[in-house]
Amino acid sequence: MIGFTAVDDVGRVVNPMIVAGQVHGGLAQGVGQAVLEGCVYDDDGQLLTGSYMDYTMPRADDLPNFDVATQSVMGASNPLEVKGVGEVGAIGSPPAVVNAILDALAPLGVENISMPATPNRVWQAIQASSVRQAAE
Amino acid sequence: MYQFNYQKAGSQDDAVSALSSAEDGKFLAGGMTLIPTLKMRLAQPSNLVDLSGIDGLVGIEDGGDSITIGAMTRHVEVASSDVVGIKIPALQRLAGNIGDPQVRNRGTIGGSIANNDPAADYPAAVLALNATVITNKREIAADDFFDGMFATNLEEDELVTAIRFPVPEKAGYAKFPNPASRYALVGVMVAQTGGETRVSVTGAGQDGVFRAGEIESALSGSWSADAAKGVKMSDDDLNSDIHASAEYRAHLISVMASRAVDAAS
Numbered sequence: 001m002i003g004f005t006a007v008d009d010v011g012r013v014v015n016p017m018i019v020a021g022q023v024h025g026g027l028a029q030g031v032g033q034a035v036l037e038g039c040v041y042d043d044d045g046q047l048l049t050g051s052y053m054d055y056t057m058p059r060a061d062d063l064p065n066f067d068v069a070t071q072s073v074m075g076a077s078n079p080l081e082v083k084g085v086g087e088v089g090a091i092g093s094p095p096a097v098v099n100a101i102l103d104a105l106a107p108l109g110v111e112n113i114s115m116p117a118t119p120n121r122v123w124q125a126i127q128a129s130s131v132r133q134a135a136e
Numbered sequence: 137m138y139q140f141n142y143q144k145a146g147s148q149d150d151a152v153s154a155l156s157s158a159e160d161g162k163f164l165a166g167g168m169t170l171i172p173t174l175k176m177r178l179a180q181p182s183n184l185v186d187l188s189g190i191d192g193l194v195g196i197e198d199g200g201d202s203i204t205i206g207a208m209t210r211h212v213e214v215a216s217s218d219v220v221g222i223k224i225p226a227l228q229r230l231a232g233n234i235g236d237p238q239v240r241n242r243g244t245i246g247g248s249i250a251n252n253d254p255a256a257d258y259p260a261a262v263l264a265l266n267a268t269v270i271t272n273k274r275e276i277a278a279d280d281f282f283d284g285m286f287a288t289n290l291e292e293d294e295l296v297t298a299i300r301f302p303v304p305e306k307a308g309y310a311k312f313p314n315p316a317s318r319y320a321l322v323g324v325m326v327a328q329t330g331g332e333t334r335v336s337v338t339g340a341g342q343d344g345v346f347r348a349g350e351i352e353s354a355l356s357g358s359w360s361a362d363a364a365k366g367v368k369m370s371d372d373d374l375n376s377d378i379h380a381s382a383e384y385r386a387h388l389i390s391v392m393a394s395r396a397v398d399a400a401s
Contacts, residue, residue: 036315040378048378049316056316119312120380123387 001031005067006092011075011083019085023068026089032058033090034097038116056116105129137174144186148193148272151185152293158183163295165208165247168239193246193297196220201303203227204270207246207296215240224265225401226307226325230257233311235318246296252344254285254375255319257311259345262299263336264325265307270298284343304329308400310392311339314379321380322388324348326355326364326396333359335393340374340385351393364393 006023013019036056040048049055068089074081094115101117102110108129113121141158145151155161161183164170173179187193193208198219205214214220215232234240234248234257248258249269262269262278269276272295283289290296304327311323320339327334335351338344354363369389371382380388 053317053319054378062315118315118379120384123384124381127383 001064001097003067004031004064004093004096005069006089007069007071008085008088009072009083010070010085010088011072012081013070013072014080014082019070020068022085022087023089024066026087026091027066027068027093028058028063029087029090030093031063031097032056032116034094034115035101035117036062038118138177138180140174140181141183142186143183144189146189148190148295148297151187151190151295152272154183154185156293158185161185163187163250165250166210166243168235168243168247169251169253170247187246187295198223199300202300203303204298204300205245206298208244209246211235211240211243211245211248212237214245223303224301224307226304226309226327226396226399227261227265227301229399230261230309230311230325233257233313233318239318245299249281249299250288250290250296252282252284252286252288253319254341254344255314255317255321255323255339256345257309257320257323257338260309260320260323260325260336260338261301263345263347264309264327264334265301265304266327266329266332266334267302268300269296270300271296275300279347282345286344302329305331306400308396308398310395310399312388312392314339316379322385322392324351324389324392324396326351326393326400328359335364337389340389342373342375348389348393351390355393355397359397361394361397364397365390367393 004027006027008023010019036058042048075083098117101113108126110125110129113125143154145154159182162181164184164186187208194206196217196219197204203220203223211231211234215228220228245258248256249262252259259282267278269281281288307327309325311320314321322340323338325336333352333356335348337346337348350367351364354367367390369386371386374382374385376382
């Protein structure tokens with residue numbers, strides 16, 4: 001991932017630094033959902049991703065620099081004209097990341113991949129595709 | 137964590153006798169595996185014998201055509217050593233990419249190889265560089281040291297004191313880190329030393345680190361990234377877990393071997 005741009009409508013921006021921080025955190029969560037984070041259980045119901053040695057929480061060096069901006073329409077429901085900003089970055093980021101992966105895999109005919117799209121899953125999708133192509 | 141007795145050894149003999157007289161003692165080096173294991177109550181040793189107070193186990197010695205690294209030398213010291221950087225840059229880079237800064241400031245080379253975690257980085261270096269493991273009793277060749285997952289041929293009361301690495305003509309290491317733990321999902325070291333080509337693989341084998349004879353043959357014929365990448369590894373005896381299937385690991389071995397050749401110097 002080489003870059004990430006996010007634009008959100010948060011109503012009136014009261015504290016720009018806190019707004020940017022909330023968006024950064026949300027983007028990290030969203031990227032984590034898209035490519036890193038997943039709870040895995042075995043057949044007996046035992047959690048296999050029980051620690052951060054196995055559960056991939058997004059960390060700073062997993063992420064690119066974020067380019068964030070607001071394009072606000074003032075909120076009409078309250079006198080401060082604010083809207084929510086908590087975790088707003090987590091809404092658009094998973095589909096954005098997964099669509100970027102699918103765009104890269106489009107020449108191979110891959111149209112779907114489950115989250116988190118780990119390296120193993122991306123590789124499997126590529127393998128399955130070349131098998132199909134070879135059969136044609 | 138269960139209760140245990142803590143003893144800080146003042147000498148090698150002190151450490152060995154403390155361990156021998158303990159009901160179920162363990163040497164404590166950097167503790168990067170042992171302490172989490174205790175915290176999760178996966179082990180219940182009666183005694184921990186701390187090695188950090190013993191003189192002479194820390195340091196990097198330039199022996200001309202070899203480098204000798206004391207067993208209690210921390211990863212960060214290897215990663216920041218000029219001698220290692222000049223003579224075996226691949227080993228310096230390997231040490232600099234182990235775990236995270238906290239692990240590199242505590243973990244030790246002796247602890248890493250004595251533990252022989254199947255996904256640890258250092259065992260790959262010991263095997264590919266044909267290092268010699270020096271203990272309080274003898275010297276053990278790399279090929280005779282590792283004995284399967286989390287197992288070595290060390291005796292019960294045997295203490296690793298240093299590891300001697302011959303300086304290779306060239307060597308390179310590439311690892312595909314597990315994104316969560318930063319252990320090697322697959323790590324490959326390639327090396328040419330005294331005309332001999334050796335290739336070791338960590339993170340992938342069910343029995344821990346191993347030599348990839350197919351890639352050694354390919355690189356002996358032609359030392360090139362393409363030669364390494366052209367080898368199709370079998371997925372027999374490879375690990376399959378929630379992070380990577382055996383098939384994917386087999387694929388990664390060839391890819392990491394080719395990257396290691398590209399990185400070799």
